[in-house]
Amino acid sequence: MSQLQQESAEQLAASVELPGAAPVSEGKPGKKSGKGHQQQADIPLRKISWRTRLGRDWQMLVMMVPGVLFLALFFYIPILGNVIAFQDYQPFLGISGSDWVGLQNFVDLYFNPDFWVALRNTIVLAVWQLVLFFPVPLGLALIVDSLVSNKLRRWFQSLVYLPHFLSWVLVIALFQQVLGGAGLVNNTMRDLGLDTIPFMTNPETFPLLATIQLVWKDAGWAMIIFLASLASIDGTLYEAAAADGAGRWRRMWHITLPGLRSIIVLLLILRIGDILSVGFEQFLLQHDAVGAGAAEVLDTFTYFAGIVGGGWSAGAAAGLAKGVVGALLIFAANKVAHRLGEPGIFQKKVGS
Amino acid sequence: MSVPTITKSTKESSMTATLSDRRATKRLNKELNYNPGRPAWKEPASPLYNAIKGVVLGGITLSIVIPLLLVISTSLADDEQLIAAGGFVLWPTHPSFAAYQAIFSGQFMIRALGVSAFITAVGTFLALFITITMAYATSRPVMLGRPVLLLVLFTLLFAPGLIPMFLMVKQLGLLNTVWSLILPGTFAAFNFVVMRSFFMNIPTELIEAARIDGASDFMILRKVVLPLSKAVIAVVGLFYAVGFWNAFFNAMIYINDQTLYPVQLILRNYVVQGGSMADAIGVTSTPPPQSMQMAIVVVALLPILLVYPFLQKHFTKGVITGAIKG
Numbered sequence: 001m002s003q004l005q006q007e008s009a010e011q012l013a014a015s016v017e018l019p020g021a022a023p024v025s026e027g028k029p030g031k032k033s034g035k036g037h038q039q040q041a042d043i044p045l046r047k048i049s050w051r052t053r054l055g056r057d058w059q060m061l062v063m064m065v066p067g068v069l070f071l072a073l074f075f076y077i078p079i080l081g082n083v084i085a086f087q088d089y090q091p092f093l094g095i096s097g098s099d100w101v102g103l104q105n106f107v108d109l110y111f112n113p114d115f116w117v118a119l120r121n122t123i124v125l126a127v128w129q130l131v132l133f134f135p136v137p138l139g140l141a142l143i144v145d146s147l148v149s150n151k152l153r154r155w156f157q158s159l160v161y162l163p164h165f166l167s168w169v170l171v172i173a174l175f176q177q178v179l180g181g182a183g184l185v186n187n188t189m190r191d192l193g194l195d196t197i198p199f200m201t202n203p204e205t206f207p208l209l210a211t212i213q214l215v216w217k218d219a220g221w222a223m224i225i226f227l228a229s230l231a232s233i234d235g236t237l238y239e240a241a242a243a244d245g246a247g248r249w250r251r252m253w254h255i256t257l258p259g260l261r262s263i264i265v266l267l268l269i270l271r272i273g274d275i276l277s278v279g280f281e282q283f284l285l286q287h288d289a290v291g292a293g294a295a296e297v298l299d300t301f302t303y304f305a306g307i308v309g310g311g312w313s314a315g316a317a318a319g320l321a322k323g324v325v326g327a328l329l330i331f332a333a334n335k336v337a338h339r340l341g342e343p344g345i346f347q348k349k350v351g352s
Numbered sequence: 353m354s355v356p357t358i359t360k361s362t363k364e365s366s367m368t369a370t371l372s373d374r375r376a377t378k379r380l381n382k383e384l385n386y387n388p389g390r391p392a393w394k395e396p397a398s399p400l401y402n403a404i405k406g407v408v409l410g411g412i413t414l415s416i417v418i419p420l421l422l423v424i425s426t427s428l429a430d431d432e433q434l435i436a437a438g439g440f441v442l443w444p445t446h447p448s449f450a451a452y453q454a455i456f457s458g459q460f461m462i463r464a465l466g467v468s469a470f471i472t473a474v475g476t477f478l479a480l481f482i483t484i485t486m487a488y489a490t491s492r493p494v495m496l497g498r499p500v501l502l503l504v505l506f507t508l509l510f511a512p513g514l515i516p517m518f519l520m521v522k523q524l525g526l527l528n529t530v531w532s533l534i535l536p537g538t539f540a541a542f543n544f545v546v547m548r549s550f551f552m553n554i555p556t557e558l559i560e561a562a563r564i565d566g567a568s569d570f571m572i573l574r575k576v577v578l579p580l581s582k583a584v585i586a587v588v589g590l591f592y593a594v595g596f597w598n599a600f601f602n603a604m605i606y607i608n609d610q611t612l613y614p615v616q617l618i619l620r621n622y623v624v625q626g627g628s629m630a631d632a633i634g635v636t637s638t639p640p641p642q643s644m645q646m647a648i649v650v651v652a653l654l655p656i657l658l659v660y661p662f663l664q665k666h667f668t669k670g671v672i673t674g675a676i677k678g
Contacts, residue, residue: 050495057494067483319514
């Protein structure tokens with residue numbers, strides 16, 4: 001909140017200096033105290049009529065038009081389209097012609113065992129990701145940060161960021177070529193007379209495989225945020241601690257980890273708030289190979305129920321339920337972050 | 353005590369030092385076991401920890417390099433080597449482009465490349481246009497700036513959902529056109545936030561000076577802000593371009609017409625799903641399917657490998673880290 005106030009104060013202070021408002025700002029040059037400053041800033045805003053502001057800002061408003069148009073067409077109007085979750089939507093009748101059925105679609109969803117399988121898979125995968133994926137970028141960042149040679153560090157960073165830019169289709173294709181039934185590993189094992197291992201098609205081990213794929217693709221990229229926080233830790237702290245006789249582990253425990261605390265807490269809470277989203281393309285691509293029992297997540301359920309199966313309303317209901325619960329979870333996570341004295345995401349992003 | 357003097361002399365002499373001087377300093381540093389990059393307070397490197405780090409970093413490096421090398425080499429290998437090696441090759445002894453000739457022999461793959469190139473080029477241009485104008489307009493204290501900003505930030509919290517998006521695209525009459533692959537991706541709130549926080553760090557004085565000289569907002573954006581923002585435009589442009597190049601799901605649901613398939617969808621249909629290429633692509637000559645599959649993988653991979661090194665250097669300039677630190 002304070003950030004918001006501060007920014008609006010800045011905004012007003014800046015508007016004072018614009019040509020249109022110049023005469024008004026001459027009024028009270030003397031006041032300097034915090035409250036007085038705010039009051040002083042308040043006055044010019046009221047005096048500038050919207051006509052003046054429009055004359056001054058119309059070019060900026062023109063610049064907002066393409067973006068606002070995009071948001072309207074591909075965000076806000078589709079959000080309204082979610083009303084079909086409360087209808088028995090028929091494409092040939094349209095939204096206005098279809099019957100309203102109240103919460104029937106949600107009730108159907110509740111009694112649909114496939115939905116619960118999808119929900120269970122989603123949460124299982126999220127937990128796997130939390131336990132196996134989350135610590136990897138942190139550990140990698142600590143190792144990379146400890147490298148003395150800048151050249152080596154730059155080379156390694158360039159290399160591990162790369163998989164993030166490959167598409168999921170490509171990543172799955174690469175995994176198939178190496179681990180698939182006719183892939184490199186199984187080919188070699190066959191040549192050696194050993195039994196092949198169905199890495200890519202075994203539903204039992206699918207959560208592990210999916211997490212490894214995610215680590216391969218994104219752990220390097222996720223490291224960037226930890227490296228940024230590591231770089232912002234004051235180097236003299238390490239020097240002072242070393243002079244006092246702290247070894248490398250003590251320095252890590254007493255300087256590095258407290259320095260990273262805030263970002264770790266933030267990311268952890270955000271991940272928990274975002275637990276219903278585990279990725280979509282990755283699971284859609286492996287849906288056939290592994291089967292719906294293991295690879296069906298909420299997003300793929302929506303796709304198969306809605307677009308493939310033609311159950312538009314059922315799919316929209318599942319999507320809407322996931323979206324609403326997801327948004328509530330993110331709100332809750334942000335509240336927890338604030339409680340712990342961390343900046344939380346919204347404030348951070350609005351303020352930046 | 354000898355340690356600081358050595359660093360000093362290295363620094364001073366580096367202006368005029370000949371190669372042999374530098375070599376001598378290096379040798380001396382090595383003899384004294386002194387590394388100028390290593391802070392003096394750090395304990396000497398431990399062989400055990402170095403070995404562990406080496407194994408971890410080396411393992412990760414190999415896990416990334418080997419699959420990429422494998423597909424590139426196998427796509428280039430000739431028949432004899434492939435058969436002898438049992439399907440996979442880590443280094444082609446007699447490089448041959450037979451697999452590429454085969455996949456490009458029909459119109460199919462060329463058209464897919466054209467579609468992908470078109471949506472990437474046009475999409476990135478449109479996306480940068482919308483993002484830059486929107487980010488600049490909301491980065492200054494102007495009328496309606498704050499409500500519009502909130503409109504954008506709300507998109508980070510909630511998604512409209514797959515089915516309403518599909519219905520919207522259908523309603524706009526975009527189904528089965530390339531525009532269905534372009535327009536829905538021309539704005540992303542994350543890129544907007546990166547761009548806007550960069551614009552907000554441009555000193556206000558510069559913009560005011562231009563305004564006093566009589567520049568309009570359009571002119572300030574074009575003549576003052578954009579020239580200062582090349583790094584962030586490169587990074588955000590890369591994000592958008594990669595997004596457009598990599599998109600396959602949009603094509604899967606919005607496109608029925610096979611002539612409008614982008615490369616990623618071909619990759620998915622014929623490599624990941626293992627569909628038969630012969631009937632669809634109309635391939636007549638037949639190199640081993642393995643190397644043809646690999647060739648398709650390489651076609652999807654290569655543009656990213658080519659563009660990445662040029663844009664990657666901007667990451668370290670703190671464009672992204674600055675945005676993340678807020």
